[in-house]
Amino acid sequence: MKHEIILKSAATAAFMITAAHVSGGVPEKTKNDLPNIILIFIDDEGYGDPGCFGGTGYTTPNIDKLASQGMRFTNYYSGSAVSSPSRAALLTGCYPPRVGVTRVLFPYDTIGLSSSETTIADILKNKGYATAAVGKWHLGCQKEFMPLQQGFDEYLGLPYSNDMWPVNYNGLPVSKDNYVKAWKLTCPPLPLYDGNNKIEEIEDLDDMDQLTTRYTERAVDFIERNRDKPFFLYLPHTMAHVPLGVSDKFRGKSDQGFYGDVMMELDWSVGQIMKTLKTLDIENNTLIIYTTDNGPWLNYGNHAGSAGGLREGKGTPFEGGFRVPCIMSWPGVIPSGSICGKIASSIDVLPTIAAIVKADLPAAKIDGINILPLLKGTPGADPRHEYYYYSGRTLNAVRLDYWKYVFPHKLATNVGSEVGKDGWPGEMRQVDFKGGLFDLRRDPGEQYDMQEVHPEIAGKLKQMADRKREELGDLRLRIEGKENRAPGITTR
Secondary structure (H helix, E strand, O other), X not given: OOOOEEOOOHHHHHHXXXXXXXXXXXXXXXXXXXXXXXXXXXXXXXXOOOHHHOOOXXXXXXXXXXXXXXXXXXXXXXXXXXXXXXXXXXXXXXXXXXXXXXXXXXXXXXXXXXXXXXXXXXXXXXXXXXXXXXXXXXXXXXXXXXXXXXXXXXXXXXXOOOOOOOEOOOOOEOOOOOOOOHHHHHOOOEEEEEOOEEEEEEOOHHHHOOHHHHHHHHHHHHHHHOOOOOEEEXXXXXXXXXXXXXXXXXXXXXOOOHHHHHHHHHHHHHHHHHHXXXXXXXXXXXXEEEEEOXXXXXXXXXXXXXXXXXXXXXXXXXXXXXXXXXXXXOOOOOOOOEEXXXXXXXXXXXXXXXXXXXOOOOOOOOXXXXXXXXXXXXXXXXXXXXXXXXXXXXXXXXXXXXXXXXXXXXXXXXXXXXXXXXXXXXXXXXXXXXXXXXXXXXXXOOOOOOOOOOHHHHHXXXXXXXXXXXXHOEOOOXXXXXXXXXXXXXXX
């Protein structure tokens, strides 16, 4: 087979009391004994992008409505600050080094997520769920690594990032003279897959403009076809990864420009999902999880999102790289209009879902923790106290409660450099970060190093890191790790 809850109103409190009398907080039977599960995974959306997290210049009424109906997490972490490792972490409940997917995978790579790993889809399929993945996969593009071999019944989408194609962001041929990323010359035409078969190629930005709509239509179709049995829909959108694409429905609609247009269309997609559930009368038996793979790609300037005041963005071990928006909604279980300030992570999704459907955890060790008590608003629930920020195979930071230590490392940053514009990247500079201890209660922007004031706390976090390095390794310190598993390796 293969943290603090704030109730927004007295009405919400009354809702919780009522729900507690229904099977201990679980809704009464509807059409299915098991809840439907929808996992929406946005690409490169920053902590500050959805309206309910502070996004401005556009509106996200459907995402905001989802938050008002459920729980908004303010200390939720992706498994990585870049794409492939974050997806491996989400689907397996493991820190990326444990499953061997530690870097962004490219079209020519011969590795991927091993089929011996147990994914969320594997668990749910074994419980009788219909399973579908619709969108960006990015866990290996060889057949043995693709969704149908990882627990999914069906798949529509791109096998990797949409910038991995031999076209630059203005639609012109790529060359070393007119584009800074000559590696794109080695990429094949961008393929769109249905199941295990390539059905077409994304040839230009006009094709890119239709991806969000196409994914949404397929997702709605899957829900409608499986209305009378439990289903799991994994919807990892290609957007808002550059090159940005948006349909005519939303082009030019945002005061913020192209990125705002994309955010509005992603919000529309969420609304279509919510509308379909309501029409089919299954919304009360459906858990929706909305989150993103990592922080914003700040190097792209006006085509990038916002970290919402957090430091740095995608690719870094600072909060802007790892801390992402997360909303979970499940009527009758998750108290509406609630906020969770406890630490949680994408690696906690798998064990939480396993607890919900009463499934066994994977036989191989995982790192996630069941956070269902947080979702239910259980008083005193606080299952996760620590988190480890792996960048590739290197442990760059560790958090314990509200304290975070960031280890010395070389940092690629836009600070002090000119960012990109209109789809073109800016120039990043390498700096030596000397390390620091930060109090995330008072300093979520990680500006004030407190290690001289609290050397004992810094020492404790360093000891925690040493123990984790023995387990999962650290490339910078040349520690192999004792509990890493190998990725899948193609025989071709």
